[in-house]
Amino acid sequence: MMQSIFQTIVLFVLFAQKESFVYGEVVHLVGFSINYRNPDMQERVEYQCYRSLVDSDATLEFGRYISTRSNETELPSSVSHSKNQDDLQVVKFRGAMKDQAYGVFFCRGTKADRDPTSVLSFFIRSDAKLIPVADAFTRTVSIGEGAVEIAMTVVRPPEQPGAITQWRFNGSEPVESQNNRTTYRIDRPVTVEDDGIYEVYYEGERDQAKGGFFRLIVRACPPNRWGPPDCQGICDKCYNGGxxxxxxxxxxxxxxxMGPNCLTSKQASRGHDL
Known part of the structure; x- marks a missing residue:
């Protein structure tokens, strides 16, 4: 069975260099990755980005969230097409480009009357040495929560016996306080500044593309509330882990x-193979 990861994310992604937005209606996007696990061993490797019908005129941009290797090239050109009323663009990794299908990628949608939206996707090589525990690439917490941990599973040892692990946050310099750990610990209450991508690899091996990635989403409101800074809005019920x-x-x-309350299966709604 084809392995895939599906994300419906209608929120703002905090990049390493943050942007200022006036919060309002967002661009509605869906990200869908084909063969995100072991892309270097697969025949078909794609990152698809769907625009909703109401935002079919939004402009899409693909990019790499974090660059880990000096030889990383530009992404393949995306192709755009519609099928069964789906308006999408697809980045296809083929041939030598499959070596570039590693790490965290984003599809960003922009439109004049809406706030920008980005959806993220993870690609993990077959020879990865560290991967997220239980294949959980994302966790959502609310501001003020404490004792947040990001745990990785060791799949393979380092090339050099005794080499320590190093962590980075949003592609920054190594966080020395987290050295030689497979779990990144935030012992204080979390803030929105902790929102982002956490990366771990063995010292001296970052450019081998065999490390692990994890995304922590920090809500700027208490649980079941929305609309910062006052957070007076009451959240609707989100099903199936939404x-x-x-x-x-x-x-x-x-x-x-997908859907307003996460009740619709995307595979069932598509009814076709791309």
């Missing part, structure tokens, strides 16, 4: 689900 977005009050759906 999370209420703190900026819009809409449900952020987990892998495989």
């Amino acid at each position: 999370v209420c977005d703190d900026k819009s009050g809409m449900c952020i759906c987990p892998n495989g689900f």
Whole structure:
């Protein structure tokens, strides 16, 4: 069976260099990755980005969230097409480009009357040495929560016996306080500044593309509330593991689900293969 990861994310992604937005209606996007696990061993490797019908005129941009290797090249050109009323663009990794299908990528949608939206996707090589525990690439917490841990599983040892692990946050310099750990610990209450991508690898091996990535989403409101800074909005019920977005009050759906309350299976709604 084809392995895939599905994300419905209608929220703002905090990049390493943050942007200032006036919060309002967002661009509605869906990200869908084909063969995100072991892309170097697969025949078909794609990152698809769907625009909703109401935002079919939004402009899409693909990019690499974090650069880990000096020889990383530009992404392949994306192709755009519609099928069964789906308006999408696809980045296809083929041939030598499959070596570039590693790490964290984003699809960003922009439109004049809406706030920008980005959806993220993870690609993990077959020879990865560290991967997220239980294949959970994302966790959502609310501001003020404490004792947050990001745990990785060791799949393979380092090339040099005794080499320590190093962590980075949003591609910054190594966080020395987290050296030689497979779990990144935030012992204080979390803030929105902790929102982002956490990366771990063995010292001296970052450019081998065999490290692990994890995304921590920090809501700027208490649980079941939205609309910072006052957070007076009450979240609707999000099913199947969906999370209420703190900026819009809409449900952020987990892998495989979509719709206002995350009740619709994306695979069932598509009804076709691309």
